[in-house]
Amino acid sequence: MTIQLDSKIPPGPLPQKWEFAKSHYKLVNPANKRKYDIIVVGAGLAGASAAATLGELGYNVKCFVYHDSPRRAHSIAAQGGINAAKNYRNDGDSVYRLFYDTIKGGDYRAREGNVHRLAELSVNIIDQAVAQGVPFAREYGGALENRSFGGVQVSRTFYARGQTGQQLLLGAFQALERQIALGTVKQYNRYEMLDLVVVDGHAKGIITRNLITGKIEAFAADAVVLGTGGYVNVFYLSTNAMASNATAIWRAHKRGATFANPCYTQIHPTCIPQSGDYQSKLTLMSESLRNDGRIWVPKAQGDKRSPKDIPEGERDYYLERKYPSFGNLAPRDIASRAAKEACDEGKGIGESGRGVYLDFADAIKRLGRPLIEERYGNLFEMYHDITAEDPYEVPMRIYPAPHYSMGGLWVDYNLMSNVPGLYVTGEANFSDHGANRLGASALMQGLADGYFVLPVTIGDYLATQFGKKVAPAHPAFAEAETAVRQRVTRLLEAKGTRSVDSYHKELGTIMWDYCGMARSAEGLKTALGLIRTLREKYWTDVRVLGGGEEPNQALEKAGRVADFFELGELMCIDALHREESAGGHFRVEHQTADGEAERNDDKFLYVAAWEHKGEGNEPVLHKEPLVYEEVKLATRSYK
Amino acid sequence: MDLTLHVWRQKSRDAEGQLVTYKAENISAEASFLEMLDVVNERLTEKGEDPIHFEHDCREGICGSCGMMINGVAHGPIGGTATCQLHMRNFNHGDEVVVEPWRARAFPVIKDLIVDRTPLDKIIQAGGYISVNTGSAVEANTLPIPKPVQDLSMDAAACIQCGACVAQCPNGAAQLFTAAKVSHLALLPQGQPERYERVVTMVEVMETYFGSCTLFRECEAVCPKEISTKFIERMNKDYLAAKFKALKESATG
Numbered sequence: 083m084t085i086q087l088d089s090k091i092p093p094g095p096l097p098q099k100w101e102f103a104k105s106h107y108k109l110v111n112p113a114n115k116r117k118y119d120i121i122v123v124g125a126g127l128a129g130a131s132a133a134a135t136l137g138e139l140g141y142n143v144k145c146f147v148y149h150d151s152p153r154r155a156h157s158i159a160a161q162g163g164i165n166a167a168k169n170y171r172n173d174g175d176s177v178y179r180l181f182y183d184t185i186k187g188g189d190y191r192a193r194e195g196n197v198h199r200l201a202e203l204s205v206n207i208i209d210q211a212v213a214q215g216v217p218f219a220r221e222y223g224g225a226l227e228n229r230s231f232g233g234v235q236v237s238r239t240f241y242a243r244g245q246t247g248q249q250l251l252l253g254a255f256q257a258l259e260r261q262i263a264l265g266t267v268k269q270y271n272r273y274e275m276l277d278l279v280v281v282d283g284h285a286k287g288i289i290t291r292n293l294i295t296g297k298i299e300a301f302a303a304d305a306v307v308l309g310t311g312g313y314v315n316v317f318y319l320s321t322n323a324m325a326s327n328a329t330a331i332w333r334a335h336k337r338g339a340t341f342a343n344p345c346y347t348q349i350h351p352t353c354i355p356q357s358g359d360y361q362s363k364l365t366l367m368s369e370s371l372r373n374d375g376r377i378w379v380p381k382a383q384g385d386k387r388s389p390k391d392i393p394e395g396e397r398d399y400y401l402e403r404k405y406p407s408f409g410n411l412a413p414r415d416i417a418s419r420a421a422k423e424a425c426d427e428g429k430g431i432g433e434s435g436r437g438v439y440l441d442f443a444d445a446i447k448r449l450g451r452p453l454i455e456e457r458y459g460n461l462f463e464m465y466h467d468i469t470a471e472d473p474y475e476v477p478m479r480i481y482p483a484p485h486y487s488m489g490g491l492w493v494d495y496n497l498m499s500n501v502p503g504l505y506v507t508g509e510a511n512f513s514d515h516g517a518n519r520l521g522a523s524a525l526m527q528g529l530a531d532g533y534f535v536l537p538v539t540i541g542d543y544l545a546t547q548f549g550k551k552v553a554p555a556h557p558a559f560a561e562a563e564t565a566v567r568q569r570v571t572r573l574l575e576a577k578g579t580r581s582v583d584s585y586h587k588e589l590g591t592i593m594w595d596y597c598g599m600a601r602s603a604e605g606l607k608t609a610l611g612l613i614r615t616l617r618e619k620y621w622t623d624v625r626v627l628g629g630g631e632e633p634n635q636a637l638e639k640a641g642r643v644a645d646f647f648e649l650g651e652l653m654c655i656d657a658l659h660r661e662e663s664a665g666g667h668f669r670v671e672h673q674t675a676d677g678e679a680e681r682n683d684d685k686f687l688y689v690a691a692w693e694h695k696g697e698g699n700e701p702v703l704h705k706e707p708l709v710y711e712e713v714k715l716a717t718r719s720y721k
Numbered sequence: 722m723d724l725t726l727h728v729w730r731q732k733s734r735d736a737e738g739q740l741v742t743y744k745a746e747n748i749s750a751e752a753s754f755l756e757m758l759d760v761v762n763e764r765l766t767e768k769g770e771d772p773i774h775f776e777h778d779c780r781e782g783i784c785g786s787c788g789m790m791i792n793g794v795a796h797g798p799i800g801g802t803a804t805c806q807l808h809m810r811n812f813n814h815g816d817e818v819v820v821e822p823w824r825a826r827a828f829p830v831i832k833d834l835i836v837d838r839t840p841l842d843k844i845i846q847a848g849g850y851i852s853v854n855t856g857s858a859v860e861a862n863t864l865p866i867p868k869p870v871q872d873l874s875m876d877a878a879a880c881i882q883c884g885a886c887v888a889q890c891p892n893g894a895a896q897l898f899t900a901a902k903v904s905h906l907a908l909l910p911q912g913q914p915e916r917y918e919r920v921v922t923m924v925e926v927m928e929t930y931f932g933s934c935t936l937f938r939e940c941e942a943v944c945p946k947e948i949s950t951k952f953i954e955r956m957n958k959d960y961l962a963a964k965f966k967a968l969k970e971s972a973t974g
Binding site: 218468 | 732733767769778786802854856879881911
């Protein structure tokens, strides 16, 4: 099978493309919708909103999550906010400006058509969320409140204290629970998808493991939607939830779906630094804090004085100095690299020297403590719980950490992968953020995909599938089921010497050292060697206790880590091939004289979509050229 | 620091469980309670013993996955904190710590410290939403909401559905959880059309799974989001009003 990557961007001027597409999709008549079965895997913002909306439309939906309830999905942890081009502040915002900021923020590596649609739909998301009862922050007059986020000079971010993701997810979760009660959605909690079933080239079902009984089962459908989130837990320490993993998209990749731009990962600048080797995860401190907090390090190397004793003149507010027009609100990739640079120069703070200050003293003086408490109270509390330091009194210590993956399964404009019938939404796809995502845009994309895009585009495919149902008795299901069983058995029977976690930690260190904030050809080649050796050892030496037919958390994790090994390898291959720096992908060989990312538009203005060619074989690169009709390519500047 | 743990181990829902004693040695004061259990589990795995199963995910106190009784208190000794945000600096070298799963009839044990909290989702299914299909929303700012009302609604909406309120309640009641969702929606103008129907259906489902509230207010004391029992008063008021409305309507036909 040769793979043709057709982005299916609709014709016409940019602002009319989505309207044109909607007007020309094939439709499924309301009475026929219940005859179609759709599987949705994952119930974060992108999965729950899709499952609920498909249910409302009348489709027969089955929704699978590995949690005990759909409301636990990691979208719940998003703190700062969601962007929308409402222009409520009258500060010159527009759909075009949101589109442009996102394209530029992504370092010109995203599709214009997708991003413009995202900006258009942003306003509908806010309306929908408010109608559901999402308690967004308000002003005294009763109107919705906004704040600013990085890489942007307008205030277009809507928020619900520091719990925006939670409140938006609860809106989608409640809409989903309503459909469950109405019987249009059947919910499968504590089920993990372990394979995709492909019949005659079309996605027709999934194989799952019941996490209580261990039973491995097949489910058939007319289409499969993956809203299973991102993969930065490949780094072991990240801001993602402990269970966040790549298994669903990686299994789909191995069944034929191409994986796009795997090396585009986001390292978030403001996380609480690591404090010990027992540490299981890193905690994000919302980007919204950069509205009022100022980032600095001591000007002198190795200055170990308490921050209070370092006078103003001996501090380097390096973001304000280097990027005067955006200051502390420089985009994430740039702010992270600047923090790394300061620490590499020996100016880092804290015991490890891997940290910078985020200081609220000026804001408290200017605005008063009550207002700061109202804006960030829960974040300050969380910081205090974790570090035992009071950020009202001493500056926060922060350091960059893996946070988000812009890469993901390749999808066309309709969110369909190159495997017909397989749709991918939210962070699991690659589509909208290019090489760097702007703050408060992940919630926007997840919900745009799930509420407004997928429920419309999926009909275009389903209309071609009438009467083509595949029964779970088809041999493709039995084949996939057997493969899953063998894999589970293999992990249990390795009976080696080291725990799953110990391997995951080791892989994470390799990825962070060689495929993290700065990458080089030499380092990536080293990483590839290390990963391959470690992966081989893993399969013979991992120790998974307990059995397969009972709750077994080590077994669940073992399968996910096995996939992270393969994905980590592909990330390094992609990073090695991309001989340029773009957004979160920074190749030390490709930088300007003042250390900024240097793109190579002549050679790399394309989406790199990798095809799996079987274990042990080199993946094959397919290129989708990026065509810019509207925006002029330029060197990104935030100075 | 070194601690002695007495942890509830139970292989499955129907198996007999028991407290088993483990040493947690050389634990950093900066580690979280769950990271302390990670360390214990790594050592159990080294020794070839089945690790302790416990539910957890975000480890930022927001997903609501984690929760255990720590020396008899849901989420442990520090108020307003989920288990994942409880840090070992709150314990002393040499402490004995008893760790048990949520204790409530409605939450049967699945394995070790993991329980089944499905009934909480059933309460949401009974009306914990505003019935609005995607696409039919009005422009967001056409609906001004006074800031204090919004703030109060947000206080209620902060619930993370961890189940600590039920676990701590001597009656195993879910009033605080239910009242938080009822109040979040009933306070907002968007929630008015279904306000009275919602409270009745949610309370009815709650009562089929959970015990009754007798105002011990232990739920409030252990709630990691410090949700106030004032919301229970609110829910009760709406419930009564709904019942009177129904009576009046049936009387006037």
